[in-house]
Amino acid sequence: MKRALVIQLTRFGDLVQTKRLVLTLQRRGFTVHLCIDRSLEGLARIIYPYCEIHSLIAHGSGIEGQGADTVLPVNYEIFRQLAEIDFKEVYNLNFSPMNYALSSMFDPAKVKGHKRVNGQVMKAPWFELGFRLATERRNNINLVDYWAALSPDMIPAAEVNPAASPGGGGIGVVLAGRESRRSLPYEVLAPLVMAARSTNKNKNIFLLGSKAERDAGRKLMAKFPASVAESTTNLAGETDWKGLADAVCGLDLLITPDTGTMHLGAHLGVPVLGFFLSSAWCSETGPYGKGHTILQADMDCSPCMEAGPCYNKIKCLDPFADPLTVRYVATRKSEHLSKGISVLESDCDFLGTGFVLKAGNDPTGERRQRLRKFIGCHLGLLDIGEHGPFPDLAEKFYKDKDWITP
Incomplete structure (x- = not known):
């Protein structure tokens, strides 16, 4: 064995x-x-x-x-x-x-x-290269693929998680993540949740989080109209691991910042609507698999390092509070999207899970695709004769010892 x-x-x-x-x-x-x-x-x-x-x-x-x-x-x-x-x-x-x-x-x-x-x-040499690749965080690869590539013969990305599909069970809302600046305040989150609910057949809402978010759940419900609050259940602090998995499984949609519950939803095949801001960047830690949607705050200072102070008054939060973004969540029409947000959808390719622009701007998208092909050739997933060479990327990311040691 x-x-x-x-x-x-x-x-x-x-x-x-x-x-x-x-x-x-x-x-x-x-x-x-x-x-x-x-x-x-x-x-x-x-x-x-x-x-x-x-x-x-x-x-x-x-x-x-x-x-x-x-x-x-x-x-x-x-x-x-x-x-x-x-x-x-x-x-x-x-x-x-x-x-x-x-x-x-x-x-x-x-x-x-x-x-x-x-x-x-x-x-490991792959981790050495991975640390260098992380200097381009907007173009970095998913953490799932970073760890998996330590092993030869990775299974296809599409076989890791089920393709996301509504399960008929209503909407889950993750109240907050471990990093506070990555989460939306309840007064900003409330209209976005109601916009998503307006187009969903099952109107039930389930609030998810730890005991620390129990009060945030109450405050969020207080922002809802009475009819919406009546169909909302505050499960924050009420579930163990099995209870959380049971609550997430079968949802139509999981609204969340960059959280562990988001990854659990992707594991279960629940469609994710992720709000990414501050230090969260979807190409690094977005939900894995096909069929998830990320609203990515795109500022000149993002993604930041959350360990340091924000000198810009968390301006990446502003687009989520814009009524235009609320309208976009309800209509999914690009003309209703606020400036400062890009909408990207997850898909699977030769390397793993990546994100494709659906609305807004993606100024580094072309370089990200080129970098993915460079990594694919490095890992032996693609033929460099067909997709390369990559002299500029090799010059930046390879070091002399990579050529002279196994």
């Missing part, structure tokens, strides 16, 4: 976005083991029922209220279990201290991604 270990110790959305890599490894004949943060164990068992799950405490949230006297024994036991398994390949997807500690348990020749070799921190 061939076994592969995937170490994914980050958050909700990242766990879902590991799906193409996991499915690829399974198709290659591996039994896949997933090492994750304990807080995500329930979700991992829903999304990856055929994987072996190993959950440790990576973020201090796996066992509420417990300190190092609990964390250390739990993690030691997981380390011990993993050390006893003969893994043929190990995929270490992140570069936290815990990730490096785990990867150091295995022969470096087996470890793909981030690892230590003789005490030196190293990245």
Whole structure:
């Protein structure tokens, strides 16, 4: 039996976005083991029922209220279990201290991604290139494809998630994401939700989020007319992982910023209407698969780095508050779109999931397509004789050592 270990110790959305890599490894004949943060164990068992799950405490949230006297024994036991398994390949997807500690348990020749070799921190050549590609964030590739490309013989992108299709279950609204500037205030979100509802056959609305968004849900409902509020259910803080999956499955539409629930919706084949602003850029972290729509704020300063202050008074929020954008959501006519927003729809190609302009502007679209072909040739997915050469891109993204080392 061939076994592969995937170490994914980050958050909700990242766990879902590991799906193409996991499915690829399974198709290659591996039994896949997933090492994750304990807080995500329930979700991992829903999304990856055929994987072996190993959950440790990576973020201090796996066992509420417990300190190092609990964390250390739990993690030691997981380390011990993993050390006893003969893994043929190990995929270490992140570069936290815990990730490096785990990867150091295995022969470096087996470890793909981030690892230590003789005490030196190293990245796989593909990750080295990926970090350079990320300097062009508007043209970057989807994170799902970035991780999956660590393995040879990636499964086709169209086989990862179902093509999005309305399920008849009404509209889900994700109230907020983990990064506050990526989310729409409830007074901006309310008219957009009502515009989407106006064209949907099932008028029921379900508000989704954590306990921290419960009050935001109440405030959003207060902005609705009484008839709309009566058909709205505030589920924020009311669902466990299974309850969240059940609430999302079968919806007609999921309205959301860049969130883990968005990726869960794509996993389930629910059409996403995503509002991307601030540091969120759809080519990097948009919903995976075919049939999703993103309203992308497009400013001269976007995408930004949310860790730093905004010196522009979050001007990328303004187009979402424009009545024209509300009208566009209701009509989907390009003449009703506010300046500062581009509308892009997801599709699958030779490389993975990309986004195609439907309304607004996409000044880097041509370069993004050229860059995708460059990456496709680099990964052996395309014939460089047919699609290349790429002297300008090679000059920018390749380094001397790429030519002189394997």
